[in-house]
Structure formats: structure tokens, C-alpha cells
Amino acid sequence: MPGGPACLSCPVTPGPGDRRGAHPEQCERTHVVRNSLDSAALDAAVEDVHRAGMPGLFAEVRDGDQVWRGAAGVADVDTGRPVTVGMRHRVGSITKTFTAAAVLQQVEAGRIGLDTPIGRYLPELVPGERGEAITVRMLINHTSGLAEYFPYAYPSLKAFPALANTGPKSLDDHRFTRFDHVELIEMGVTAPAVGAPGGTPGVYSNTNYLLLTQLLGQVTGTTAERYITRDVIGRAGLRDTGFPAGPDIDGPHSRLYEAWFGMIDPPRDYSVYDMSWVGPSASLISTVTDLNRFYGLLLAGEIVSPSSLAQMQRTVPVVSQEGRTGDYGLGLYPMEAAGEDTFWGHGGTVWGGGALAMTRADGKRQMAVAVNLQRWNRLDSAGKPQPHPIDDALAALHRVAMYG
Template structure:
């Protein structure tokens, strides 16, 4: 049964998220040819400047879907073998037996067993993702640090493995996607960011999507506020930040309209071929950074939805910014939502995030957006 868009309900759901404590958020929902865009709250808590639905935003790990699509394009061209060992291409970055055992596919679906580099680049996140003893200090220390991806990769590769290559459940690790960025550069002769821009972003006709050239977000955008589980009070603005700490894993800037356009074209077979899309939708169990086991494909995963329909997409967070994009399997219904506050939940003594009214309000917004 088709549930047409209800602007009044969608606007009310947005306002409820803002009322629950989110400074600002904006979204676009599509159903066939129908399009709704909305925004609620402020882009700057100091001035009261309102958010608008066309703002550019740091979309975090949604970048991984773009990077995975770029890799699949190179698989289609024959330059990369999906089940070839990464050591064939990057022997210096993943040497020896691990380089022989870890395949390109294992990097894309997080079953490589390579550890997350973040706790080593950001020492105050040493307990990540077990957060009880972590602090936000190094977020400020590294605001303008220019990281070398090879050094970040070395941190992940030399850290204790989190699993055997190809073993499941896999463990979500940004180290995998930094390696994929280096792989793209190796086979194309240009940086991953330039290749993805030319062959994914421009192919999809995304006018407001791109990788940052410096710590700033160009164009209309919101300030983004990090609470770090109540340890930063009031939440601090991290909209100016050098994103070399994530590169082709999570540095992309986009809009909710561009994200919906990208995922619609991806599922229509217009970014990669339909056989490649089928590979992207073949999932394995993976433990997320929040400690939950999810089904994960090649830069794409089914999103939990309160109903019988299957939605595909990806979420993303960076310091202060969060985004979720999803599309129904038939390509008809879509939702992209951006928020300008992260880690609003406080932690209990065991390090577990406690419920917050924002959680329920966001769940309601997602339900209204997906089902009316």
C-alpha cells in the first residue's frame, strides 16, 4: 500500500526532534515524483540562525558507499580483482601473510580483521568503542592536524588484529577504507578523492557534494556540535576541522538532496552495473562501532526499518555531525536526514549510552518518513 508524503506530519516530526534537544536538523523525503524538504531548529546556537534544508553537511561514513562504488567500477574495468589479496597491490602497507590473506572484498565488507586506527591517532579515545573511560581532549588537539594516510594505516595494521581475515562477524574498521583509498590511487594514478569526484560524484550529477580542500565547509552550512556523552557541556562547535583524519572513509560533504539522488542512481544501476550492485548487497555479519551486530555488504547495508520493507543505505558521523540516508529496495521511497549534534546520550557507570528523548523522536521521524 502506497503512503503518500504528509508534509504536516513530517514537519511535526522534525520539530519534535528539535524540541527533544537537537539544535538543528534538516531532511528530504521522496516518494516517486513527490519531494518534501524540511528543517527545524538553528544552525548556530549563539546567533539563532536557522537551519535550511539545502545546507551542505559533513556526512561521515556515507562516504564509504561512494568509495566502495569507485572500487567496484575498477573491478568492472579489470584493474582490481575483488577477491585478490591486497598484498598484490599494496605490499608495503599490508606486508607478509596478512597481505596475502586479506582480499579487497574483505576490506570493503569489514571482514579483514584489521583494527581501527582511531584510538591510536586520537589517544584520548583509547577505550574506543568501549567508552566508559574515554575523554574528548584530543578532539581539540587535532583540530588542524594534517594526518598522513599511510601513517594512519600503519597504526591499524600494526595494532592487534580484531579477527582472522574473512572471519565473521567482521569488525567495522576505518583502516579498511583508508586502504581502499590507497588502492584507488595505486590503480588509477590519481588520488581517491579526485577519482571519486570524477567518476562517482560527477557521474551522478551531484552539484553540492565534494571532498573538502581545507578545514572549512564551503557554502551554506550549519555549525556542528559535539557533546561527547555529556563530557563537553555545553557542546562545542567542530564545523572547522581538518578531515585528513578520515579521508576517503568519512570526509565527504553533501546535501540531503544530493544523497537521495546518489542512492537512487546507485540502486538503479547507474553508478555501478547491476551485477556489481548485487555484490554490494551481499551481506555478512559485522560488529559496528556501537557494538551491535549488523548485516553489512560492500559499502552498503540494509537499514533497520519498522516494517516489512527492505531499505538500503548508510549512516555517518563525524565530530558534531550525523547523517542517515536510506532508500527502499524498489527505489521508490527515500529519506536523508542530517543533524548538527552528536553523542547526546550520557553514559552509565559501565559506559553504556543512556536513553535520551532525541532517540525516540528520531525513530518517529524515520518511521513517518519511510511509511507515512
């Protein structure tokens, strides 16, 4: 690919009173390692993901006061413009942790009951017996049984999760569509249920979180975006995180390339996109540094109370949109390897972009990674995604970032 390499890594020690640190404009490619951060291994791991086929990625790993930041590849495949670690990025469903934290703040204030039926708050959106059976907790941990709305909003994806019978046409058709969130919720509520309220395993559904944002708006007297911006993003002191005002990403950012399982070839840039299709449940723009700061403060009990954090870490089995079953709490889920410490965080994808942020339970080791290509796996004859070298390379990066 054309263009020179990005500055691959710098160990950064934050200055006094600065939990974020600063990335110098120029750096030497030498490292002084005083702890378990293996800068050379991290350098190699991000490069391996790029070599495996990822156009560009960037990451930040923290261990106590020590910080490694790295980037590899390009932000624009046409110009060769390199990715840089400080770029702003659409982080998708990582937004759900912010939304869940906002709801828990309102639980602490006595305005929302975790085990109160959603029909007591929003009877017009979830009426009748279902409204009485589905609690706020069930929405946050995806055990409501409400279906995902997006296959109904995107006609060419109606067959999802039967991927071979889907197509990417709707992605272009709706690039600038301004969706009404109440209409999206109605699509999910009126669709066939995917489970009984409170039943497990739950099924991951954006309908749940759009309902939560409506709930936040009702009990706070403002929009969910404004409340989350003021009381979650503001409380965390995040400098580069916010909801988009339009289809563009403000500030330095990468293009976002969507392949839709090989049906878009070459992958197409969807970095300019109206995010009302997910709204304040999955539309945040952030940086890897801000994500690490947020999750560090959350796990330290500084965004919600320690008792609320304990509620967030109570998990149930939930089936992801990829069909895998894993543990899910209230806007958080755990990751762990055999014999290793548990990390908490969330991942997210949008059209063309993805991110993952994980923080060790003690808050000292953190990882945030952003990538600019999605759905890179082509389908086999049975319509299942085929393994791709990117999968193994990303898994290796996550291992070295979390466990050294």
C-alpha cells in the same frame, strides 16, 4: 532558543529534466498530497527531534515524483540562525558508499579483483601472510580483521570502546592536524587484530577504507578524491557534493556540536576541522538532496552495473563502532521494519555532525536526514550510554519518512 523558525516543509515536484527539483525561497504552510507522503506527520516528526534536544536538523523525503523537505531548529545556538534544507553538511561514513562504488567500477574495468589479496596490490602496507589472507572484498565489507586506527591517532580516546575511560582532549588537540594516511593505516595494521581475515562477524574499521583509497590511487593513477569526484560524484550529476579542500565547509552550513557523551558541556562547535583524520573514506560534504539523488541512481544501476550492485547488496554480520551487530554489504547496509520493505543506504558521523540516507530497494521512496549534534547520550554508572529522548524522536522520524 532565539531566532525565528525555518521554513518547515514544502512539497516539491521536479521540473522537466530535473531529478532534483527546486526549493522555492518562500512557501505556504499548506500541502497537496497525492501519494503516501504525509507532510503533516513529517513536519511534526522533525520538530519533535528538535524539541527532544537536537539543536537543528533537516531532511528530504521522496516518493516517486513527490518531494517533502523540512528543517527545524538552529544552525548556530549563539545567534539563533535557523537551519535550512539546502545546507551543505559533513556526511561522514556515507562517503564509504562512494568509495565502494569507485572500487566496483575498477573491478568492472578489470583493474581490481574483489577476491584478490590486498597484498598483491599494496604489499608495503599489508605485508606478509596478512596481505595474502585479506582480500579487497574483506576490506569493503569489514571482515579483514584489521583494527580501527583512530584510538591510536587520538590519545585521549585510546580506551575506546570503554567510553568512561576516554576524554575529548584529543579532539581539540587535532583540530588542525594534517594526518598522513599511510601512518594511520600502519596504526591499524600493527594494532592487535580484531578478527581473522574473512571471519564473521566482522568489525567496522576505517583502516579498511583508507586502504581502499590507497588502492584506488594506485590503479587509477590519480588520487582517490579526484577519481571519486570525476567518476562517481560526476557520473551522478551531484551539484553540491565534494571533498573539503581545507578545514572549512564551503557554502551555507550549520555549526556542528559535539558532546562526547556529556564530557563536553555545553557541546562544542567542530564544524571547522581538518578531516585528514578520515580522508577520502569519510570526509565528503554533501546535501540531503544530493544524497537522495546518488542513492537513487546507485540502486537503479547507473553508478555501477546491476551485477556490481548485487555484490554490494551481499551482506555479512558486522559489529559497529557502537557495539551492535548488523548486516553490512559492500559500502551499503539494509534497514527494514517487520513486515515492511527493505531500504539500502548508509549513515555517517563526524565530530558534531551526523547523517543517514536510505532508499527503498525499488528506488522510489527515499530519506536523507542531517543533524548537528553528536554523542548526546550521557554515560550511566556502568559507563554505558543512557537513553535520550533524541533517540526515540529520531527513530520516529525515520519510521514516518521511510514507511509513512
